[in-house]
Amino acid sequence: MKKFSRIAAFVALAAGLFAGHASAEVKLERGKDRIDVPAVGSGLCLHNLFQSGMVLQRDKPIRVWGWAEPGEKVTVSFGEKTQATVAAADRAWRVELPAEPANGDPRRLVVQGQATKIELEDVLVGDVWLLGGQSNMEFEIAKVEGGQLEIVSANFKNIRLFTVPHQNGPDPKSSFPLMYQWSDWSSQHFRQGYWDVCTPQTVREMSAIGYVFARRIHMATQIPIGVIDASRGGTCIETWTPTEVLNSINTPEVKSKLAEWGEKVAAFDPQKDLDDRVKRFNERQARLKAQGQEVPANAAPPTDLLPGPAMDMNRPGNCYASMIAPIVGLQIKGAIWHQGYNNAFEPNGHVLYAQVFPKMIGAWRAAFNDPQMPFGIISQETEGDPQDRADYLEKMANEGIYIREVHFKTFLDFLKAGDKNVGYASSFDQRRSWYHPQIKIPVGERVARWALATQYGMAKQIRWMPPMLKEVRIEEGRITLQLDSPAGPYNDGPIEGFVIAGADGRFQLARAEWLTVDKDKQNKPQQDRTAIVLTSPLVPEPKYFRHAWGRNPLANLKSMDLTDLPFPTWRNDSWTIADMYENYAGKKPAKPGVLDRGEQAALTKALRADDLKRCIAEAKELLKANGM
Template sequence: MNRSKSKCWIANACCWFAPIIPLAVFIVCIFMPHSLLAEDVGERWGTEEREREYYPIVNIPMPKDAVIEAGAFATLPDGRIAVGTRHGEIYFLDGIDAKKPNPTYHRFATGLDEIFGLAWEKDSLRVTQSCELTRVRDTNGDGVADRFETLSDDWGYANYHEYAFGSQVDREGNQFVALGLSASYHSHAWNRGFIMKVAPDGKTTAFASGLRSPGGIGFDEHDALFYVESQGPWNCSCSLKAVAPQSFHGHPASFHWYPYSPELGPIPEMPKPGSRIVLEKKRIKQLTPYAVIFPYVRMGRSITAFSVDRTGGKFGPFENQMFLGDYTQSILMRATTEQVNGVWQGACYPFREGISTGILNVEFTPEGNLVSGGTNRGWPVRGIKPFALERVEWSGKMPFEINRITIEPDGFQITFTKPVEPVTGSSPASYSISAFTHPYHGAYGGPEIEKKSPAVKKVVLAPDGLSAKISLEELEQGFVYEFDLVRLRSRDSEELLHRNAFYTVNEVPAKRNVLVSTKAIDENPLVPGEDRIDTPDISDGLCVHNLFQSNMVVQRDRPIPVWGWASPGEQVTVTLGEESRVIKAAADRTWKVEFSPMPASTNPRSIVVQGKDAKIELTNILVGDVWLLGGQSNMEFELHKVEEGPLEILSANFDQIRLFTVPQLNGPETKTSFPRQYQWNDFFSQHFRQGYWDVCTPESVRDMSGIGYVFGRRIHMATRVPIGIMDVSRGGTTLAAWTPIEVLTKINSPELQSTLLDWDTRVAEFDPQKDLERRIKQFDEREANLKAQGKPIPKNRKRPNELLPGPAVDMNRPGNLFAGTISTIAGLPVKGAIWHQGYNDALQPNGHKLYAAVFPEMIKAWRSVLNDPNMPFGIITQETQDQPQTLENFLPPMVDEGVYIREVHYQTFLKLRDQGDKNIGYASSFDQHRAWYHPQIKVPVGERIAKWALATQYGKSIRWLPPQLQECKIEPGKITLKLDTWAIPFHDGPIQGFAIAGKDGRFQPAKAVWLDKNEGKGEPNWERSTIVLSSELVPEPIYFRYAWARNPLENLKSSENAGLPFDTQRNDSFSLADMVEIYTGKKTTTPGVISPKESRELVQALQAEDKKRRFFEARKLLDEKSGFSSGR
C-alpha cells in the first residue's frame, strides 16, 4: 500500500510540474554552453555513403501535431505496427511498408508513462511503462483502448532514470521486465536493478539482479533471453548479457533487495574492485559475464533495444541476427551469439550510420524492413531531429560484409556474404587481429587494458570463398578480439563495407577428434573452387567418390557399389572385407565396382582402393541402414538449438550411429560429386559442417539435424542396427528446386507453369555482359578513388574479366537442387528418406496447388535416382507459426496458405497409401505449438516419424498412424464423424478445434462431443471413436474443418500410448479466394488469387464475424440467467 501511495504522489507531482518542464528545458538549452550542446559523441565509421547503396533510409512522415518519440514497437496480427511513445501514447500505423510511406496513424491509447515495451497477446497489448506492466485492450470495438489492467507493479518508481523495459512474451506466456537503477550508483526504489518475471496471471518474481541501466530486453535467434546494458559503474562498455534464473550481472547496488526475493537464492559475493570479470566469475558463482561487448565509442555509447531478423531473407543476408540501435551516435549495429561450454558469447558488427535522431527501439515489419524510432530528449545525440520514425530497407544488392564470426578451438571461423578473393583471403597478413580486456570496477566506465596482437598462424579459405578459418598463436578467455580486415577483397575486387568486428571470448571450445581419411580428403579434393560445375578430380590421380569415406555406413542387404576416377586405362583394385574387384578406368577416367550384399554388422570393415601409384584406405566402416533427411530449415534445425537438445547431446556417444551432411551445389547442370571440405552460408543460417562421415559423439552431433538425430537414435535403440544419417536438407528452399526440371516441365499445373515461366524470364533477361560491365565500372571507380586519396592499391587486385551466370544458378530455381544435390548421390543404396518442408512454398499465392501437383512426382523422382521405386519415404507435416488460434480469435487464423500446404502433406500420404504404396509414411508436427516458424520442439517430431519406420520397415508393434477419419455423415442439425480409434482431448476438457458451416460456407466454432449410445437416456455411454458436431449458429451444417490454422486450436489425440493428434482436415474445397467472396461479398481482383489487401480485408471480416459470435454467446448467457430466450 505504501508503494502505491508513493507512486501516486510522484504522479501528482509530475502533473503539477509538467507545464513548466518544457520551459525549463528550453531555458537550460538556450543558456547551456555550446560545448555541451555540441558534445563530441565519437568518430564516425565513415561508411554512410556506401551504406546507402545497399540499405537506404526512408523517412516515415508523422502527423504535424504529434510528438512521437517511439520507445517500443509491436506487430499486430493484421500487419499494422503498434508504436508506444515516451509521452505515454500508443499509435497503430497502417501503410508503413508502402514504397513511399505515408501511413495512417490511429491513436489507440493515451495517459501512460514512458513506454519501453509492447507485446501483443490475443486481443490486447501488454505495455511496459516505468511504474508497471499494463494490459491494455479495446472491449467495445471502437478502436480506442478502454480497459487498462495492472498486470504487475511489483517494483518501485521514484527517479527519472528508473526506466523499465519489457520483453516479448515467451512460449509459456511469461514476460520479463528489466529495471534500471536510481541513477548509476543506487537502488532507492524497490527491486530496482532486478529483472522481474511476470507470469500470465500476473504473478511476479525476481529473476536476475545486478543491472545498471538497461536499454532493452528480448530473445535472440536461439530464444535465449538477453538484455542490453549501458556503460557506467561496473560496466566499462555497453554490452549484451545473457539472462538466466538467479544470474547476477555485475552491479551490486540491488543486493539489499535480496532478503525480499528468496527465489534469487543467496546474495552473491561482493565484487572486488579492480579485478577482471573472468577472475571474479570463478569466485562469484552467480556472476554472468558479458556475452557481447560493444567497445565504447567505436561501437556506440548508449545502446538500446534490439530486434531479431526473422524476415526469411527479405532484409538481406543477416537472417536470425540481432539488430541494435545506439541512442547517442544514431547508428545501427548487428550482433550474433553462440553458446560455448554452456556460456553465451558472440560478436558485434557495424551496420548503418545516418539515423536522424537518437535510437530508442527498432522493429522488423511484415515486409522485411527495419523501422527505428527515437528522440534527442535527455542526452546528446548525433542525429539532428528531435524525434523521428525511419525505415531501413534492403535495396536487393548484396554488400560484401563479414556475415558472422564464431569461435574455434584455436581461433575463429569468419563467414562472408560474398566469396573472398583467394590470394588475399588465404594470406595471414590480410587478417589483422588485436585483443583487449577491461577492468571490473565500480568507477564510471573504464579503459581498454592488457592490449595485445596475437599472430595469425594459419588461414584456411573455403573453396567457395565464403568462409575462412583462422588459427591464432593464442586465444584467451576474458578478452575482446578485434578484427580489422581492411586488406580483404571480394572476387569482384570490392572492399568490405565494414572492415571491423569484435568477438567477446568467455569460453574456448574443446578440440574435436575426427577420424577421417586424410589422404582421400587432403590429397584428392574433388572441387578446388566455386567455378567448377562438375566435380571429378582434375589431378589425374586415383580418387573415390566423396560418398566413400572412413566412418561411413553402407546399406545392408543390397549390392554395395564403389566408384571413383583414375587415369584412363589404369587398373584399379578395390577390396571390401574379404572380397576384391579389379577394373580398368574408362576413357572418361571413371570406374565402378559392386560387392555382394551383406547383413547388418557392427564389426568395422575397410575399403582399400589400389591404383598404379596410389593407394586409398578407408577404415571403420559399418554395415547397416542409411537414411536421408530432406527438406528445408526445420529439418536442418540443429540439435543444440532444440528443446531437450542439450540432454540428447550429453548422451550422444554412439559408435554405431554415423553422421553425414551432403553439401549442395547450385546450377541446372547435373552434378556427379561434391567437395568434402565444404562450408557455406545462406540467408537462413550459417553452416559450419563439412562433407564427411563422422562417428556420433556429443561434439559431432551438436550441429546435426535435431529431427534427424532423434529419428536415427530411436531406430538404433530399438533395432541395434548401425544407422547412417545423411542430411541433404537446406533452409529457405522450395519444393520445385528439389524436383528434376525434366519432370516439372511435364506436370500440368497452371501455378507451376507460371513459376517456370517466371524463372525462365529472369534467366533470359539477365545480361552477363552488362553485369560484367557494371562490375568493371565499380572496380575502376574504386581504384581511381584510392589513387585520388593517396591510399595504397592492393598488388593482387584483379580486374573483373569473367561472366557470371546470375539467376541461372539460384538454389531455388526449379530443378537446381535436385541437379546439384540429389544427383550427386545417385545410385547410392539407402534404406529410405524422411521429408520436412513447405514454409517457402506457403509464401507464394496458391502455393498449395503447385505443391499438390509436384509433391508426388518429386517422391517418385527421388526413388528413381536412388534405384529403388519402393524406397520408404516419410512425410512430416508443415510446422506451426504465428500466435495460437483461440475461441476468441478463431476465424482470422484460417487465412493462411500454410494450413493448405499441411493439408497437401496429409492428403498426399493418404492418396499414395490408398494407391497401394506400402512404404509411404507420415508424422504430424502441428500440435507442437510455437509462434516462431522454427518451433524448437523437435524431439517428439523425430520420435513420431521413427515410429512409422519402426512399425513398417522393422516390424515393430507400435502405433504410428494418427486417428483416421473413416466416415463423415451429414445429418439434420449435425455432422457425425466416425474415426478408426478412440480419440480424447489432451489434458481433458471439451474437444476443441472443429468448425462447421452450412451451404453459405460461413464457418463457426463447433460444439464437439462423443456419440452417446444411450441417446441422453440416463448416464451417458460414450462412443469415443464417434464425434458429433453442431452449433446453434449453423442450423444445417454440411462442411467441417479441424485444426484449420497455422498454429491451430486443437486437442484431439488417440487414446492409445502414442497420443497422436487427429490431423488437419476438412470436407469442403473452399480456397482463400472463395472465402474472400463468402465473407466480403467481393470476388478477388485476380481470379483464384488473394492479394495482400484482400487478405487484410478478409481478416477484418472474420474478426467481425468472431465479434458477432461472442456477442451472441454473451447475450445467450445473459438471457439464460434472466429466464429469457435470445433466439438467433
C-alpha cells in the same frame, strides 16, 4: 544443420581421421569457403561419399565408384568380397559387390589401382537414411528444447552423421567437395561432406529431427544407422525435383513457374548487374559522407560478375542437380522430408505443391533405384501467434495450412493406392510462434514410429498412425465424424479445433462432443469415443467441417493410447482462400483465384466480424445460463 565445432574440426583434421582423403590445413577465412578435398581428384580417387567411418546400406548390392586414369585397372575389396573393373575414357569406374547383412563390426574397404592404394577404416553395414527439405529439417539439435540432454547422451558409435555441401547450378553434379562452408546466415563456417561418428561433439549441429530419428531406430534395432542430411534452408519443392520431371507436368501452374524462371535467366545481364551494384556502392558511400559518418577505409566497389538466377538455389531443379544427383548411386534405406514454408509465400502455392510433390517422391525413388523406397512425410510446421477461440476464423486464411493439407493428402493418396511405404507425421501441434518451432524431438520420435512400425517389423509394438477419419455423416443440425480409433483432448478439457459451415461456406467454431450411445445402470450417458458430433447454433444446417485449420492451430484431439498422435488437419470442403473471399464478400476476386491486398484485408475483416459475432452470442448464452 552441419556437424562439428570449429575447434573440434581442426582437431579432427590434425588427427587425420579421414583415411583416403588428404587435406591441407589452411586457416578459415571469414566470408569464404575452404575446400579441403576437391569434388573429383586426380589419379585414383573415390567419390567423396566413400570415407572411413561411413555406413553402407545392408541387404542391397554395394556400389562403389570413383575415377582413375583411363584404362587403369581398379580392384575393390570389402571383407571377403572383391570386384575389379577398368576405368573408362572419361576416368570413371564403378564396381558392385554382393549385398551384405547388417554388421556393426568396423571393417576395411580397400581400393587398389596400378600404383595407388586407398584404405577406408571403420566401415559399417546398416541402414542409410536421407534427410530432405528446408531449414526446419536442418535445424540443429543444439537449438531445440531438450537438446542439451540429447547432446550429452549422444554416444552412439554405430550412428554416423553426414551433411551434403550446398552447391548450385542446373547441371547435375557428379560429386561434391569436402569443405568448410561459410554461412552468411549464421556468420560461421560449417563442416560439410564428412562422415562423423555420433558423439556429443559431432552431433551438436546435426539436424535435430534426423538425429532423434536415427537414435530411436538404432536403439530399437541395434542396426548401424547412417544419416545423410541433404536439406537446405529457404528452398521450394520445385528446386528438389528433376527438371525433366517438372517439364513432364502439363499444368498451368508448373508451366508458368518454369517460364517465369526461364525469363529471369534469359533477362539477366552480368555486366549490367555489376554496373548496378557499383552504382549502389557509390551512392552508399556518398550518403555516408553526406551524413558525416565514417567511411570504411578498406571499402571497395564490387568487381565480380555474378551468375545470377541461373545458379539460384530455388531455380526449378537446381537443388536436385547439385545436392541429390551427386549422391545418386549410393544405396539407401529411405528418406524423410520436411519442407513447405517457402511455397506457402505464393498465392495458391498449394496447387503447384500438390502437382509436384508426388512426382518428386517418384523421382527420388527412381533415382535411388527403388520404386518402393520408404518415404516419410513430416507436415508443415507452425508459424505465427497461436490460434485461439477469439480469432479462429481470422487465422484460417493462410496458405501454409493448405500446404500442410497437401502433405497429408499426398500420404493418403499413396496409402489408398496400396503403397504402404509412404508415411506421415504431424508437426502442427507445437504451439510455437517462430517459424522454426524448437520442439523437434517429438517430431523425430513420430517419424521414427512410422519407420519402426512399417520398415522394421514392429507394428504390433508401436502405433504410428494417428486417429483416422472413416466416415462423415451429415445429419439434421449436426455432423458426425466416425474415427477408426478412440480420440480425446490431451488436456482433459473440451474438444477444440473444429469449425463447421452450411451451404453458404461461412464457418463457425463448432461444439465438439463424443456421441452419446446409451446410459449405464446409474443413468449416466455412455459415450462412443470414436464418434464426434459437431454442432453450432450459428450453423443450423451444417454440411462442411474443418479441423486444425490454422497455421498455428487451436486443436487438442489426439489418440487416447498415450501415443501423442494428433488427429490430422482435415476437411470435407474444397474451398481455397479465394473461394472463401467469394463466400464472405459475395463477389469474385479481380484476378481469378488470387486475392490482392485489399481483398485479403476485406476477407480478414469479414472473418474477424464473424469471430466477434460468435463471441457475442456465446457471452449472451453464458449470461442467460447464469440468470443475468
